[in-house]
Amino acid sequence: MIPRVTATVDLSAVQHNLQVVRTLAPRSRVMAAVKAAAYGHGAVPVARALEAAGVDALAVACLEEAMELRQAHVQAPIALLEGVISSEEAALAVYERLQVVVHDHWQLALLDELPESSRLSLWFKLDSGMHRLGFPLSDVPQLQRVLRERPNWKLCGWLTHLACADEPGSDFTAQQIGAFDAALQGVPGARSIGNSAGLIAWPQARADWVRPGLALYGCSPLPDRSAQSLGLRPAMKLESRLIAVRWFEAGESIGYGRRYRCPARMPIGVVAVGYADGIHRAFADGTPVLVQGQRVPFAGRVSMDMITLDLRAVPQAQVGDTVQLWGPGLPAEEVAAHADTIAYELFCGLTQRVHFRHLHAAGED
Incomplete structure (x- = not known):
């Protein structure tokens, strides 16, 4: 599974x-x-x-x-x-x-x-x-x-x-x-x-x-100092995957409340993660994630089991691609700011639906 x-x-x-x-x-x-x-x-x-x-x-x-x-x-x-x-x-x-x-x-x-x-x-x-x-x-x-x-x-x-x-x-x-x-x-x-x-x-x-x-x-507690500048390494990487990629025309709306309107014909990705996993409903459009190593933004309201993404930066993205919510290359403290919160709350808010893997230097525990 x-x-x-x-x-x-x-x-x-x-x-x-x-x-x-x-x-x-x-x-x-x-x-x-x-x-x-x-x-x-x-x-x-x-x-x-x-x-x-x-x-x-x-x-x-x-x-x-x-x-x-x-x-x-x-x-x-x-x-x-x-x-x-x-x-x-x-x-x-x-x-x-x-x-x-x-x-x-x-x-x-x-x-x-x-x-x-x-x-x-x-x-x-x-x-x-x-x-x-x-x-x-x-x-x-x-x-x-x-x-x-x-x-x-x-x-x-x-x-x-x-x-x-x-x-x-x-x-x-x-x-x-x-x-x-x-x-x-x-x-x-x-x-x-x-x-x-x-x-x-x-x-x-x-x-x-x-x-x-x-x-x-691995997070910086200071607003003006990055974790990287302090020599800290992020310990957690949170990932899900794309379960749908669909194209929509300019003006079409995405998700609950129709909050997001497509500014052009564009691909929208659906990711299998939502507030039931600990991804705050308060996250705004524009919150970044990583797909194929590229930053792409949230496009639409977080729902219980899914989020939607603007995939214009990676139009080649496919179902099954990994989506990184935070971790190396995408600091949790940066992501948290898009929900007007702090990294502590992101980490502590993950739910029992999330599968945990703990890695030692030699591999998986």
């Missing part, structure tokens, strides 16, 4: 991108974000590839994501970025040797329900201005007391998250980093600030730990 839509994930590209991160932040340890199924790339194969490449730790959003990795025998340290939400989760986190990110006092109360002998590894998350999760910076002395009173709790470090790291020169980012550093002046424990954008654009965010996400998957 031939898959309609295939996402091919090059795990050697993920490993290459990890080395790019290490080059950018040579004095930092790397906690790789593999939450949300490794940004839609496949949590277990990506985590195994990163572990094989010597990553220092992995980061997931929640306990369910961590358990998927542990059940697949991934042994690297794993941090729960949102922490735990019940005493049962706290006990399981200890049993599975997970690092718990603690961001609020109610979580401290949950952890206090653990037996006194429990050996807990934790990070304290501080709110330096993102105003999403984290203790106020003024709580640092209180959190130090908490640790002194609980000798079996091991502090992995202190972390914060930047709100505008993808805006080089942002005064607010400089304020966040400065406030975080000031609050921890003289306080023991490792620091972690930079996500992908932070570690690339803000040298002062390359603290003891960096937490890359998007960069590991």
Whole structure:
């Protein structure tokens, strides 16, 4: 059976991108974000590839994501970025040797329900201005007391998250980093600030730990820097195929709502992919794809199972030709802009209908 839509994930590209991160932040340890199924790339194969490449730790959003990795025998340290939400989760986190990110006092109360002998590894998350999760910076002395009173709790470090790291020169980012550093002046424990954008654009965010996400998957987190210019390689290639090629006269309309009108007699291609596969209905006419290595644009509204293309640039295109939605030669971040979104959402939005292939350096997994 031939898959309609295939996402091919090059795990050697993920490993290459990890080395790019290490080059950018040579004095930092790397906690790789593999939450949300490794940004839609496949949590277990990506985590195994990163572990094989010597990553220092992995980061997931929640306990369910961590358990998927542990059940697949991934042994690297794993941090729960949102922490735990019940005493049962706290006990399981200890049993599975997970690092718990603690961001609020109610979580401290949950952890206090653990037996006194429990050996807990934790990070304290501080709110330096993102105003999403984290203790106020003024709580640092209180959190130090908490640790002194609980000798079996091991502090992995202190972390914060930047709100505008993808805006080089942002005064607010400089304020966040400065406030975080000031609050921890003289306080023991490792620091972690930079996500992908932070570690690339803000040298002062390359603290003891960096937490890359998007960069590991070969996308640039910065609007004015391409992935290629940063030395990153796209890890995912999303492909479908042409299932029809038909010619229409000038003025004829294509697809739902008749949004697209043919400006001349022209070939229209139909591709077996749509919003049920994760291709946003919001994609505008003109969104590029690759056919026979040439860029051709969307022509008409995305439907559940199909998109339509203006094939004037490749009039020789035939049924069965491969159509690349994003990947090498067509960056996902560029494609995402045509739906007024970001590459993260494209990757995470792929559905169960998409067939995944994971490639190692020596071939298919």
